[in-house]
Amino acid sequence: GAGVSQSPSNKVTEKGKDVELRCDPISGHTALYWYRQSLGQGLEFLIYFQGNSAPDKSGLPSDRFSAERTGGSVSTLTIQRTQQEDSAVYLCASSLRIAGANEQFFGPGTRLTVL
Amino acid sequence: QKEVEQNSGPLSVPEGAIASLNCTYSDRGSQSFFWYRQYSGKSPELIMFIYSNGDKEDGRFTAQLNKASQYVSLLIRDSQPSDSATYLCAVNKNYGQNFVFGPGTRLSVLP
Numbered sequence A: 001g002a003g004v005s006q007s008p009s010n011k012v013t014e015k016g017k018d019v020e021l022r023c024d025p026i027s028g029h030t031a032l033y034w035y036r037q038s039l040g041q042g043l044e045f046l047i048y049f050q051g052n053s054a055p056d057k058s059g060l061p062s063d064r065f066s067a068e069r070t071g072g073s074v075s076t077l078t079i080q081r082t083q084q085e086d087s088a089v090y091l092c093a094s095s096l097r098i099a100g101a102n103e104q105f106f107g108p109g110t111r112l113t114v115l
Numbered sequence B: 001q002k003e004v005e006q007n008s009g010p011l012s013v014p015e016g017a018i019a020s021l022n023c024t025y026s027d028r029g030s031q032s033f034f035w036y037r038q039y040s041g042k043s044p045e046l047i048m049f050i051y052s053n054g055d056k057e058d059g060r061f062t063a064q065l066n067k068a069s070q071y072v073s074l075l076i077r078d079s080q081p082s083d084s085a086t087y088l089c090a091v092n093k094n095y096g097q098n099f100v101f102g103p104g105t106r107l108s109v110l111p
Helices: none
Strands: A006-007 A010-015 A019-024 A031-037 A043-050 A065-069 A077-078 A087-097 A110-114 B011-014 B019-025 B032-038 B045-050 B054-058 B060-067 B071-076 B087-093 B099-101 B103-108
Touching: A006 A087, A006 B032, A019 A087, A019 B060, A019 B087, A043 A065, A043 A077, A077 B032, A110 B071, B011 B019, B019 B032, B019 B087, B019 B103, B032 B060, B045 B054, B045 B060, B045 B071, B071 B087, B071 B099
Parallel strands: A010 A110, B011 B103
Antiparallel strands: A006 A019, A019 A077, A031 A043, A031 A087, A065 A077, A087 A110, B019 B071, B032 B045, B032 B087, B054 B060, B060 B071, B087 B099, B087 B103
């Protein structure tokens, strides 16, 4: 596809349930990022994947959050035992990551609501 | 001190004026700097990036970087109502490593 895609666009779940959010990066982009944005707030870095390297998980807020990237392309962010404070828009971005050109391109986001 | 700071605004300017958006960062090792625009309910879109001290111009937009002062700004000339959005400053410490975003400045261009 031409851009980063994410699914679902909206997800409503009950507290305590697990959710999976999907990101398809731009073809050929080696770097993939997950961010969280709460209403009216800035972007909170969650996790970063670069090629076959170990991911940078330093932004994950708790061990209920995990992510994987299969085959260097599609990524899934999993939130276990969701809490109401997990409600936010989850944004995925990808970049080519070559010297001097590592700007990120964002997907449309998944709006997660935990009831 | 937060890693990347911006005035939250709102910054209001009349149509046709110059809008000046500022960003400061704490890590002197930061390498690259990005400005994103985010309309309400939409995802961020890249406006400009800058790596070297000085000015970089692209159409109505000019990014200014001063690494000694740890300061990066975005000027929008001939502001239009369609420029009304939140502007996010992002700082990248190492090429390819994680980015740190500022909280954003909300700009309102009044017709």
